[in-house]
Amino acid sequence: MSTAHATAISASHTSDWTPSSWRDKPALQMPTYPDADELAATQAELRALPPLVTSREILSLKQQLAEAQEGERFLLQGGDCAETFAECNSDVISNRLKVLLQMSLVLVHGLKVPVVRVGRFAGQYAKPRSADTETRDGVTLPSYRGDIVNSPEFTEQARRPDPRRMIKAHARSAMTMNFVRSLIDGGFADLHHPEYWGLGWVSQSPHAADYQKMVAGIGDAVRFMETLAGRRMQSLNRVDFYTSHEALLLHYEEAQTRQVPRADGWFNLSTHFPWIGMRTAALDGAHLEYFRGIRNPVAVKVGPSVTPDQLLRVIDALNPDDEPGRLGLIHRMGAEHIADKLPSLLDAVKREGRRVLWVCDAMHGNTESTSNGYKTRQFKNIRSEIEQAFDLHEAAGTRLGGVHLELTGENVTECLGGARQLTEVDLQRDYRTTVDPRLNYEQALEIAMLIVRKRGQLA
Template sequence: MSSARVEPIRPIVAPWAPDSWRTRPAVQMPTYPDKGELASCLDELKALPPLVTSREILGLKQQLADAQEGRAFLLQGGDCAETFSQCSSDTITNRLKVLLQMSLVLVHGLKLPVVRVGRFAGQYAKPRSADAETRDGISLPSYRGDIVNSPEFTEVARIPDPRRMIKAHARSAMTMNFVRSLIDGGFADLHHPEFWELGWVEQSPNAAEYQKMVTAIGDAVRFTEILIGRRMQSLSRVAFYTSHEALLLTYEESQTRQVPRADGWFNLSTHFPWIGMRTADLDGAHVEYFRGIANPIAVKVGPGVTPDALLRLIDALNPDDEPGRLGLIHRMGVGRIADNLPPLLDAVRREGRRVLWVCDPMHGNTESTSNGYKTRRFKNIREEIEQAFDLHAAAGTRLGGVHLELTGENVTECLGGARQLTEADLQRDYRSTVDPRLNYEQSLEIAMLIVRKRGGMSDPQGDS
């Protein structure tokens, strides 16, 4: 009897094109009343310049591969849903500041490079639990983000308008242009972290700890430059990448292109698109679209996902087991993560699949208060992150990043934190049109928590 190894028969993969998703069931998609106007807007979008480059995309994929192996840590954060009105210099600058501050804390505490990915410059679409919203007996189409319609509860505002996709592209381009200008102009210079400070720093309960880190890094930079006799120019700028949930497939298709001297099709509207939990059906349109693009991608994984379903999704989205290609962003909720995450970790580890595990502690912990506000409790967010680190360590896997909804503004949307925000505080400065976000102070607390938690744990796979 021959002992030759028999290779498994690989399934036949159907041909892919940027529009092949149209042959699959598409959920969370608006219905545009004027099909001619939609076609005209899509033609216009296809002719517009891209927002990112394939070189940037491939560079991010390599950094995510490093995070996958424990050589870096992913910090992904930003607004739950951008609005056109928030495309302003102050909003963008403050968002950049808080991400820089958080990354400074992580670099100092983890002794690792931090991959900075913002939920901005394209996060204009949002999934909804129902197609219609009813108030006082009147039903109108749900608000699906500024790229689709307006939040005002009027018939005209809620009609899906395809020209909003062109406006979203323009706002995304403005945001990216300003971010790049700030970074190239020295805003992110590690020699001057005082440029990133927000007004709260002196009054915050975490101020002393943060300032101690800033001082320590500054001293280390100056000492090293004295030793080598020159200024380290590499510390004068950092790489920033964009991400958004690629929900509106008509828009994503219009931005999917081939480029010279690079194989494959790239979604050039963002560096790092992801699939939401509501659109992760293996046979659905979103998975079909995502399987064909060359970007690094991610998928949200909720408590209802089974190990078998997750493995089949991995096979579809990363059949070649490419490093840095696929992130799995688990969002379980503090009360469900201990039961639902370990079977998934065990299955993926047992099958030897290479993925980047990321914790989203926000979406599984949303609740409504007695005074009608949608909120999240800081202690639940904190505890889900802590449990995630412990569960990965127990499973022999690695938590390589976090995915947060946050803002650089002094909002009062999440309960608790260093200032112990209460339900009464929510009405003081609640600005979100969709989901509650961590404010800048709560965001920095999370960064310090990660340092204390991960910094005090040995790497389960021994590579960092």
């Protein structure tokens, strides 16, 4: 299908759409703002603020995701479960970037394909909750829905949904993006010096020796290529990096949705790659209505309760023209359920000939609580779900084109197991997350290495 033809069909499909048409649909997981005038004024201010990303970047990412669908790239999407305003600082951001760079280096070296790097940051400030309210000692208050909505402290003032927090979220997202771009443009991701990406606290990691050996090998390869070419390869000085977040708070997303010169349609300019969570993917819901009208590449979380018919209808709604790079399906089944639940979905999508990017989220289906009251995930289950995902796609004749992970560059102890075999006792040492448990650096790097080993076994 030609680009012009696809654009014409898409324009017809969204002719009845506006950035606010979601308001006519049931909107789940949304806060109730007590002051409608304050909300409207905040949205008006947001509409006047500069965008966080450009349409050119968005379309570039869409092309790369189309190549990932064909096995020519691999998607690495990772970052915090939920960003906080307090952690918008240089150390946290640079450490998060280092983790993703090191993981991508492992994947590029092992898979022999380019990696699409997408961070869960610069906008991941909203989180869905299992209940609208929380009760403690007989007191009931609104649930904490992320820093873009309210504060985690259990007081009436902190838990009041405050629309002005959307302005703070935009400002901190802009600061995060500015710092990431400055690091990359300044040579932070220079392949001539991957040894600079190290995190000091993991120098004694069980995987440190393997990683350093890989770094040395890449350095030798770069110098060899430049010797043959007789010049320094400037293209190795920087990498592309994109942002993503769950587009949960539609008031915020609507205010950042704009038309741009010399490009048809509407773009969400708050992020490159927004996704819909499992709890808000209803066919008649506000989130699906909003997503169907934007030109960004988008993704949907797919859980074990989704049927083949439901999934095909979601695909029809979000990508009726089968546009390459448009739609990612992020399955998050859990290690116990993936073998039973995923094959029928793979078969249905393949049978209908639909073009999607399959991605494995091995985090959200494996959450559990420990005997000492911590919300955690076991590394062995995360590993099992990823390995099973590769096997199931191989058996179905489909392709696993990426992974979606919650991780951090900080020395946290939130997930059990991994190379250092963290236990329930270790969780008490450095458990920081306000919502979901994350992989620390060592565990994240171990995941990258197991992906390489698994793909090598299937090759």
